[in-house]
Amino acid sequence: MQHLSLSEISIILVEPSDTQRRIILKQLAAADINHVEAVGSVKQAIDFITKHGADLVVSAMYFEDGTGLDIIKQIKNDDALASTPFMLISSENRVEKLEEFKQSGVAAILPKPFTPENLTKALKASLDLINSDELDLDLFDVHDVRVLLVDDSKLARNHIRRVLNSLGLQKILEAENGAEALTLLKDNTFDLVVTDYNMPEMDGRELSEFIRFNPDTAHIPIIMVTSESSSSLHMANIHQTGVNALCDKPFEVNEVRNMLASLLGQ
DSSP, rough: OOOGGGOOOOOEOOOHHHHHHHHHHHHHHHTTTTEEEEOOOOHHHHHHHHHHHSEEEOOOETTTTHHHHHHHHHTTTTEEEETTOOEEEEEOHHHHHHHHHHTTOSSSSESOOOOHHHHHHHHHHHHHHHHOOOOOSSSOOOGOOOEEESSSSSHHHHHHHHHHHHTTTTTEESSSSHHHHHHHHHHHHOOEEEEEESSSSOOOOHHHHHHHHSSSTTTTTTEEEESSSSSSTTTGGGGGGTOEEEEEEEEEEHHHHHHHHHOOOO
């Protein structure tokens, strides 16, 4: 499979400030990004992406006619565009505002101001979504791995599914919360559970505890996906519930690849 390099990808940059646009364009050029179309509003971004597409959308958060969330939702709800990675660049540090983007399947979040190293890391995380190769497992045919994906956000589930699909995992059943997941666990056999932490009715912690204490499911590896810091009060003791691995949102391909190779290769 032929992979794109950073110098080959086409980017649409959505930034309302002329000054910030010039700064970011200069930084992108320094990172060997040569194909960039810059626009300044939500409407211009959606019109351009719909007509011409892009390999990657790099966007600010706030605009006069909306927010970057309007752009990412438009992309993720369009089957023809849904696989397009979205990278957020913002000085916003309020957890609840960033949470909306994490739940919507953003590929990377780059804070303002950013260093060249920050930019390179975010670009590579986005590029990994474009270039991902199937996982090669010793003990499984990756196409036969049965996955239960649990998340109350449809956009987040769609993003996680795309990442898993890109790694070769095709047999995926979805649940909106832990209670719905229990029904699927009773009626199906799974090799892996990927679950969000914060969910209504039954959260990821309660679901993980049920899986571990039920003899029929106790062996299933569990990856918990969360936008909370691993050092937070909620996450501090999460491994005691039987969770095998914690994965941050944004859900990054290389991090997930390494986790799966470890969990499914045992």
